[in-house]
Each structure stands twice: as structure tokens, then as C-alpha cells.
Amino acid sequence: MKNLILTLAMTAALVGCSNWNRATPAPLDNAATTAEVKKNLLSDSLTGIDVDTRDGVVTLSGHLPTRDARRTAVHDASKVKGVHRVVDNIAVP
Numbered sequence: 001m002k003n004l005i006l007t008l009a010m011t012a013a014l015v016g017c018s019n020w021n022r023a024t025p026a027p028l029d030n031a032a033t034t035a036e037v038k039k040n041l042l043s044d045s046l047t048g049i050d051v052d053t054r055d056g057v058v059t060l061s062g063h064l065p066t067r068d069a070r071r072t073a074v075h076d077a078s079k080v081k082g083v084h085r086v087v088d089n090i091a092v093p
Helices: 002-016 030-043 067-078
Strands: 049-054 057-063 085-091
Touching (some): 030 049, 030 057, 030 067, 057 067, 067 085
Parallel strands (some): 057 085
Antiparallel strands (some): 049 057
């Protein structure tokens, strides 16, 4: 009888610790994705970039001084959760 109770207690503990009940995080909506991209750009001191998001596609437009800055901007956008593609319309002199 003690073995049965111990087995039931251990099973309950294992099921309670499993990932079965965890919800998969929902992707960000367009406004939240845009805000997250802008936050990333600002953290790299990249300003003057317009960000538009539609269904996981982020379009960047504006002007940056160097190609490295443009690459950084594209990377900043692409690393946001839920972004499937980045359209780079950034002008560089």
C-alpha cells in the first residue's frame, strides 16, 4: 500500500513539473513588433529610420550614414521575435 501511495505521489509530482501545461507565447502584433524594432534601433543609436510592420514583414526606410549602420539596422529588425522578413529601403550615401 505504501508503494502505491509513493508511486502515485511521484507520478503526480512529475506530471505537475512537465511542460504540458505551458502555453506557447503568441507572436507580437504589428504595433508591438514595430515598437520592439524601434527599441533595438535606438539601443544602437540608429535614428531617422521609419519602421512599418505587416504580418511579420518589417520594412525599414530612411537614411543612414554608412553601410555598416544599414546592416546593423536590418539585423536589429530581424532578431525581433515574429519577424519573418526585413525589407531594406534604407538609403546610404
